[in-house]
Amino acid sequence: xxxxxxxxxxxxxxxSICSPEKVEMLLPRLLTALLLIPLVVAAVLLLxxxxxxxxxxAVVLIGAGEWGRLAGLEGVAAQGGYVALLGLxxxxxxxxxxxxxxxxxxxxxxxxxxxAASGWLWQRRHAx
Numbered sequence: 001x002x003x004x005x006x007x008x009x010x011x012x013x014x015x016s017i018c019s020p021e022k023v024e025m026l027l028p029r030l031l032t033a034l035l036l037i038p039l040v041v042a043a044v045l046l047l048x049x050x051x052x053x054x055x056x057x058a059v060v061l062i063g064a065g066e067w068g069r070l071a072g073l074e075g076v077a078a079q080g081g082y083v084a085l086l087g088l089x090x091x092x093x094x095x096x097x098x099x100x101x102x103x104x105x106x107x108x109x110x111x112x113x114x115x116a117a118s119g120w121l122w123q124r125r126h127a128x
Contacts (some may be wrong), residue, residue: 057090 020088043055064086096102 057087060090061087079081 043052047055061083065079065081068082073079073082093106096106
């Protein structure tokens with residue numbers, strides 16, 4: 001069987017934890033991290049704030065598409081609607097932030113949302 005870990009670095013006690021299959025699954029993730037870390041650092045240091053926000057917003061929307069599939073949203077319309085709603089929310093927050101006292105209203109809205117979501121989850125967990 002092919003092993004990514006050379007013999008010199010193998011520790012027999014970890015063979016049950018670090019099977020070759022798990023190591024082979026980890027290798028693409030490590031290579032992706034090695035590629036993305038310099039790109040993210042360069043973006044943070046070199047891009048103007050507006051473009052950095054646009055870049056991070058695009059990453060968030062790509063992640064929202066993945067999260068929608070993981071959450072069980074079926075169909076292009078449901079997933080696209082979720083991503084569009086999140087994109088509109090991000091745009092709304094971007095427009096509201098320069099307004100005086102807008103941050104406090106956004107924090108209050110976020111706190112109310114998370115309290116309501118926690119209550120809903122509590123109710124679902126303790127429902128008969």
